Amino acid sequence: MATPDSSGGAFDLAKWINGLVAHWGSVAVAVVAAAVIAKFIFNSTVGRRKLPPGPAPWPILGNIASLAGLPHRSLEKLARKYGSLMYLRLGEVPCIVISSADVAKQLFKTHDILFSNRPGGCFFEQLTEYRNITASRYGPHWRHLRKTCVHELFTQKRLEAYQATRLEEISISIKELFEESDKKGPVDLHAWLHRLLFNNLTRVIMNNRYFGTDEKGMKDAMDFNNVTALMFSQAGDVVISDFLPYLGFLTRLQGKPLLYRKTREIVLEMMRRMTNFDERKKLHAEGRSTGEPEDFVDVLLSSTLSDGTTPLPDDICLMLLMDVLVAGTDTSATTVEWTITELLRHPEAYKRVREELNSVVGSDQLVKEEHLEHLPYLNAVLQESFRLHPATPLGLPRESSEAFEFLGYSLPAGTRLFVNQWAIHRDPAVYEQPEEFNPERFLGREALKFIGDTQFQLVPFGSGRRNCAGLPMAVIVIPLVLAHLLHSVEFSLPDGQQPKDLDMTETFGVAAPKASPLMIYATPRESAALY
């Protein structure tokens, strides 16, 4: 995840694979001894099934090496050879990779519930006990948390209630952007977006603008970023028993469970401090209010477990808030950063989107949320950006809860699913000249809804009942921030850099931001005087 101070903190699959290779010597003896057992287990579970095509696996490690580099790109290349339903084995874990809209549609039509499960793993087990929304197994607990998100947190009513707050946060941030650019020179746009989007969320979560530019605000930001960097770095650790489960004893010998348990304590403590949780809990117990509008903390303090009576335990409240902050910030910042980068490289599209803003909004008022549905070209630009640069190119992994049949193949329970958005969004059968940035291809199509994309051709928010829980907020906040930037900011590149020279490669992590952040000067346009 590329945060202002923690760009190295992302879950980095490439690092994971390199780590696996580096650790190989120390586990080699145990692995060889276990190989015989593995072969036996493998033969008795998946070995006799009819499996989809895929590259031949190596002994023990299976196809882990196939993910080297940027996994979404490596898998897209493989899919060209093996097809849009491909089988891989990561260690002993059976996986399918889907690389076309058509196959995704068929899978979710028939197997949505079966694949509404997330896989386990030592790190997430210790960190979350599978009690948060993102890692929770499919079942009554997850359904209950999801219902809380849909019916309590991301409701239309609450989104409307925070309209003025969002506008205020954007205004403050844009002023900070001009100031930073003027005083310090080119601004790291991703870091600035991260701060804006994080504060926008903390205002809804706990009525507080958390990351400030003063000393305390900077320290809070650094603390948060350090803890998330620790979390993501550990999420990328080599835990060999996650892929070769019979080597669990090695994981325990390495002390991993204890280490991750400690991280859990650190995360919970940080979230407790950030949200002023104990004080809020006390007020709630006394039936008193903070005097501020109801925020997410209030909602969770009034919520129960799925039994309808037990109050939601502290750790679940705090982890859910953490989920929302982590899932909602970098993904959105990455999307806006890519969109501005593409527009800089495509002056015709840039001009057209600004003309649309000038004619719909004008220069005597700021962009408001009601303008968004009258900005078809801006929506098309955003859809094209989501297509070419999905923030989570492989989505979040899913796991089948049972054995299943699909398209004539027979797969075991515990099959991991990767929906390769990168490949789906570049399918030449669906998109003409798929590598071209061409917003016009989305004109005339329904504006950003995604929930309704029954064709599965554009799936940046995932698919089925376990898709992105924050979607209702994302589809307002992202176009709004983008519209404000395009309407009020003049961007220019430093040191005579030309747009065509901008680095367009991404890194792989929780989100896939630009490998080198967009450094840019920001000066006010006419309408910026209104902030």
Ligand code: HEM
């Ligand atoms: C560009 C913006 C975003 C993108 C591309 C994105 C993408 C995703 C994806 C692909 C998933 C996994 C879905 C699946 O398994 O099919 C997901 C899950 C999730 N997202 Fe987002 N997301 C974004 C913004 C947000 C925001 C703003 C929030 C909250 C404020 C949020 C909260 C969540 C949560 C809580 C989950 C876990 C859902 C579950 O497991 O039930 N996301 N997101």
